[in-house]
Amino acid sequence: MLVRVQRFPSSLFEPLLNFDHDLENMFKGGWCAPAARSARQYPALDIAEYGNESVVVAEMPGVKKEDLKLSVQDGMLTISGERKAHQTPENSSWLRNEIRIGEFERTIQLPHDVKTDAITAELTDGVLRIVLPKADEVRPREIAIK
Amino acid sequence: MAKNNEVAVIQRGNTLPTVQTEMKESYVTPSADIFEMHDAFVVKIDLPGAVKDSIRVTAEDGTLSVKAKVEPYHREGGPLLFNELRTPTYFRVFNLSDGIDRKSIDAQYELGVLTLKLFKKEETKAKEIEIK
Secondary structure (H helix, E strand, C coil): CEEEECCCCCHHHHHHHCHHHHHHHHHHCCCCCHHHHHCCCCCCEEEEECCCEEEEEEECCCCCHHHEEEEEECCEEEEEEEECCCCCCCCCEEEEECCCCEEEEEEEECCCCECHHHCEEEEECCEEEEEEEECHHHCCCCCCCC | CCCCCCCEEEECCCHHHHHHHHHCCCEECCCEEEEECCCEEEEEEECCCECHHHCEEEEECCEEEEEEEECCCCCCCCCEEEECCCCCEEEEEEECCCCEEEEEEEEEEECCEEEEEEEECHHHCCCCCCCC
């Protein structure tokens, strides 16, 4: 069935647009309540699933590699770190301050069993990308017919 | 890619990727910090994921505009299990006072943050006045 949806200027309608997707994913197990999304946890992230791996992408501008920590335990992935204040020279005055700084931590449930030794992560231009290779048991496999 | 005025056609059970593609055309206003120094203004703008070559900083007609594009975060074929990010075009305009020397604007992009240094014209710099 095709549904025509007009483009809405407000993000108020976003939960409606995603409703079908939510409904579908609820049965597949990857569902997250819309409320959890609007809570604006930091860092904001995406999880994409492919055949042999899943990829977590998170935005964290201004965070240095050395101020970031990742850990995996009991099927949970924790991203924690700190965005440090940028150095302002003496005798400078603030005109506008919108960028938030400070410590953050976010824990997400891994979407599947993961080969923890083979997890890789890279931080480029303020975007963290974590590749979670699937454990052998959960990889898609073709079964030969004898 | 859907254009601004196009109506998105969304298939049941597969809404998210379509919505995402459609939202690419909308601008996201990035957060910014501005502080003033003796000889310059410094503007810091969060542009996570922006492709360096796509960042355009333009100073004209009393405004400074910044625009940057983000490459899609995901390759095709994988369903998103969780989706909070957009791959937007960042766009923001600032007012530019006459006291700024438009020819000497420094730009640097690091850790997803664009830092612009706008130098003041000689006559607008703060000066200490000697008391005779």
